[in-house]
Amino acid sequence: MMVDLSSFSDENFEAKKWINNACQSRHPQDPLENHLVDLEMKLQMISEEISASLEEQSAAALLRVPRASRDVIRLRDDALSLRQSVASIIQKLKKAEGSSAESIATLSKVDTVKRRMEAAFETLQDAAGLTQLSSTVEDVFASGDLPRAAETLANMRHCLSAVGEVAEFANIRKQLEVLEDRLDNMVQPLLDDAINNRKTEVAQNYRGILIRIGRFKSLETYYAKVHLKPLKQLWEDFDSRQQTNAIPSEKNESISLLSWLPSFYDELLLYIEQEWKWSILAFPEDYKTLVPKLLHELMATVSGTFVSRLNLATSEVVPETKALAKGILDILSGDVPKSVKVQTKHLEALIELHNMTGSFARNIQHLFSETNLKVLLETLKAVYNPYEPFKQRYGQMERITLSAEIGGIDLRGAVKTTRIGSQGVELSETVRRMEESIPHVIVLLEAAVERCINFTGGSEADELILALDDIMLQYISTLQDILKSLRAVCGLDVISDGNEKKDGVSVARKVESSTEEEWSYVQGALQILAVSDSLTSRSAVFEASLRATLARLSTNLSVSVYGSSPDHKQSHVVDVDGSGDLSVAGRAALDVAALRLIDVPDKARKLFNLLEQSKDPRFHALPITAQRVAAFADTVNELVYDVLISKVRQRFNDVSRLPVWSSVEEQSSHHLPSFSAYPQNYVTSVGEYLLTLPQQLEPLVDGISGSDANADEAQFFATEWMFKVAEGATALYMEQLRGIHYITERGAQQLSVDIEYLSNVLSALSMPIPPILATYYTCLSTPRDQLKELLKSDSESQLDPPTANLVCKMRRVNLE
Known part of the structure; x- marks a missing residue:
């Protein structure tokens, strides 16, 4: 059984784990006790071997320590000796440096003198050679050897440059210039012949002669x-x-x-x-x-x-x-x-x-x-x-062209200063012409932008923008003038006998119009909103497109003019290296705009500033146009509102002076109501008009909501106009009510019925009832003798105090 000693050196060694692993590696048939005994014996033997080896190596190491100490002492002594030797050498070098510097300076002076002497010698040789060349040059020319003559003149030029401005050689200098001109003239016809007849080698030789004499x-x-x-x-x-074609002949055609x-x-x-x-x-x-x-x-x-x-x-x-x-x-x-x-x-x-x-x-x-x-x-x-x-003069050309094209658009149609025809035909026709002209004008402007790119490469973009702004100003001014004419067509600004204008709008029509014709005016006026919406949206889209075009120009011109991504702070215009070569990108993109801007750095800087500004979303490429479009939209809204409110204004005219307010109850033997149970005609006509107005706004909604995405916006737009007219009608009515100085009981009851009817109309239109109008109704519907108690009751907080006091004055109720 072999024992692996590597595991004993592991930092995470565990004795129990090692013993268990050793036991698991025994043969299944060997008894566990015998296996453990053998394992213990082997570990003990290995331990004894390690201990003996350690003692032997320690003894050997102790014997080597004195020898190592002696070696270290010897090395230290050698290092000190070496340091002293190096210091001595450095000191000797410093002494040598001082003496050698003086020697070198002396040698330098000697060398300078030598070179000057050599230059003087060469100059004397050149002067002697120049005199000799000057005396023999005519013989060289007489020989007809042009290359030799060119070499002689080149040597003379070299000698003259060597001797410098010496008075003695002034005549030779003049002679050299004459001889060079003479040789030049001799070469000319020969070189012309070589070029004409494609004589390559001959042309090269004569070219060498001319180059040799500069x-x-x-x-x-x-x-x-x-x-x-x-x-x-x-x-x-x-x-x-052209002259040939100028001769009369059937075969000749103009070219x-x-x-x-x-x-x-x-x-x-x-x-x-x-x-x-x-x-x-x-x-x-x-x-x-x-x-x-x-x-x-x-x-x-x-x-x-x-x-x-x-x-x-x-x-x-x-x-x-x-x-x-x-x-x-x-x-x-x-x-x-x-x-x-x-x-x-x-x-x-x-x-x-x-x-x-x-x-x-x-x-x-x-x-x-x-x-x-x-x-x-x-x-x-x-x-x-x-x-x-x-x-x-491109900007001037475009300005004249666009002005003539836009001036040729028939915008006015049948507009006159008086109303003619029926059902507002001329109003509808004029509005139609205005609306159709807008996309036409935008197409003309887009064509002008394209022409600028095609002709100038965008280098005149700044002048084009000024021209476009001026032309749009001219066009919008024409639309504004037409709007002024349409006021008369719609029956506005017409002074009738005995009536005065209020706030620039007539208080009465000169001629009563039929209901059908009045609604035709309303429809025509509402169509003007489509004109305003079209002008606003299309001009905004065109300006956004123009900004995109300017941004694209900025990139293209930057590559062409600067040869790389632009750094407008640099002073040069073209990115050229020392050899005069343009970068690959710049050379590939070099175009007509770059060629023009290279020579006019001030114009280039101005143009690039404009193109850089166009990248800002807040930038207005056509600033005057943006302002005039907004002003035109305001004028249109004012005109449409005046048209929509004109019938209301007409019906409510002189309501405060109606005789019914001061009428006295008639004596009768029968018990009869003291007021009409129905609202009067003036208020019912206004109510019917307001209730019918949403139907008139439906075509406007359909015209604006070209897609489902705009349907909600268009509906909101129509509702906003409905509320605006209803609020205006309510304001006009309350203004008339304030003009009533005295009202009887019968008049108060009739007026309360009228106000109730108008309030019901406003509720049907989902309009809130103004507190002032509600106060009029409450105070007028209350009997005169109970009005004072009403104002003192708890319900007083629901009333408008100034209005309630005014009604009390109208009904002659003393609140003191």
């Missing part, structure tokens, strides 16, 4: 000059074809820039691509500059005529301007009659031409993707430059 600008000039002539012929092809420009760009792109491929072989070090410079020169040369052609092309899409041969710029400058306006077709034609140029610019950007950023930017800006005069 005339790279001449290389650019000659290269562009060779190619500008055929390219200008491509551009002038349009004029020649427009819209149809000709794509073919011009295709031919130009093909020419540039071919030159790019050849220049890679002929000028491998310079092709990234030469070819873009060629395109830049071409666009700069034709820019003036390009603008004129664009202007004329926009006029051809509208017969009126085509007859005058005047385009957008002429209209904006006032060179045409005032009746001629910028139309959507003008802008669409301009945008179509701009899209053609944009396609060409993207192809050029792809072709020149290897070029330096600065060169690429300058080239693309030259491509787009003809459109710059139009973009700078």
Whole structure:
């Protein structure tokens, strides 16, 4: 039986558990007592072996301790000796450092003198060589060896730079400039011939000559000059074809820039691509500059005529301007009659031409993707430059266009200053025109936003917002004027004979209207609420959409202009590294807006501030519009309320002066009631009107609740108007009651019946009975001789004291 000693070293060792485990491992046939005895014997033997081993190892360790102590003492002595040696070496180094510094300073002075002497020697050699070169340069030119002449002139330039500004060599300096110009002129025709005939090696050699004498600008000039002539012929092809078509002939058809420009760009792109491929072989070090410079020169040369052609092309899409041969710029400058306006077709034609140029610019950007950023930017800006005069006045163009389009909407219809027709036909027609105009105007505004993105890339978003705000102000002002006209159509603000206006609203109609016609006015007025609701909701949705567009522009322009996520606190506009290369994201997203904003950091900063503000939910893209929409809604509510309350106002007019209030009971031999058992006609007509009003509001509810989600809101809206009219009717009635100076018993009883009827109508409409009206009813229905006791009774707390006192004065009851 083997004994595992590893368990004895465990920190959680338990003797009982170990014994139990040992017992369980015995053979089932072995007696437990024998197994325990064997286990005890083995443990005792192992213990004795361990004890003996421990004693032996302890004795050996004791013998090694003196030897280790001697080793430690020896190591300490060696360390002290080493420390002293190191200190001595450090002291010697410090002494050597002082003496070597003086030696080094002396050597430095000697080296400086040596270098100066060498420079003087070289300068003397250059001066001697310069004199020799100056005397032999004419022979070199006479030999016709242009590369040798270039090398000679380069050496002369080097020698002149070495000798500096020395008066003795001033003539040689002038001679060198003349000789460089002379060599430049000699190379020009040869280089032109090499470029024209695609002589790659020859062109490389002459290019080397120009570079050797520092005339790279001449290389650019000659290269562009060779190619500008055929390219200008491509551009002038349009004029020649126009002149050909000007000759009367059945076969000749007029050609427009819209149809000709794509073919011009295709031919130009093909020419540039071919030159790019050849220049890679002929000028491998310079092709990234030469070819873009060629395109830049071409666009700069034709820019003036390009603008004129664009202007004329926009006029051809509208017969009126085509007859005058005047385009957008002429209209904006006032060179045409005032009746001629910028139309959507003008802008669409301009945008179509701009899209053609944009396609060409993207192809050029792809072709020149290897070029330096600065060169690429300058080239693309030259491509787009003809459109710059139009973009700078884009806000004015949109303002004129939208103003003309919105001004052309027939909003007034049959509105006149007097009521004509029956059943409010003209009111309904005008309101219908107003309501239908709102989505039309929103569509026009959305189209303007889309045009701004397509034409300027959003760089004129700030000007567009100002134009949109002004146009909406113009439109809402027109709606406000129509509302003023509708007051007369609805019979409001009409002064009848002997009546005066109160609070801007007439107290009586000039002509009595039929019930059917009055309800037609009510329906027409309620339709105006739909106009207000549509204007409010659609303008809010449009403004939210405009904010989303501005936020999207902020992201796109930030990538294009800044090359990465924008940090508007940085001073630079384009993220360019030391080599002049744009980041991958910036180069891929470079567009027309970025090209414009790069050159105008102030405008870019202003635009980005606006775009950053648009991310705030509280931001109003159209602040004036938001205010005017709210004012229009208030005006509509005022007009609708005046229309709904007008019948009530008419019926309650002069109620305080009715003769029934002061009538005296007639003497009769029969016992008859002293008052009518029925309410009077003025109050019943008002009650019937109020009870019928909810039915008139149902079409309004159906019109507003376009979905089930809005049903509750629409119902609440109708109920609110119902309560508003009922409260207004009650207020008018109580105002008339306060105007009664004296009332007899018969009048008091009749008035209490009238008030009771009106109270029942209000209850039917779920309206609470005002305490003042309840006080009138209580005090008027009480007999005159019991009125004083009523006021002194416990029920006095339910009455309105001022009203109760007023009724007592009306009934001549002395409360003292």
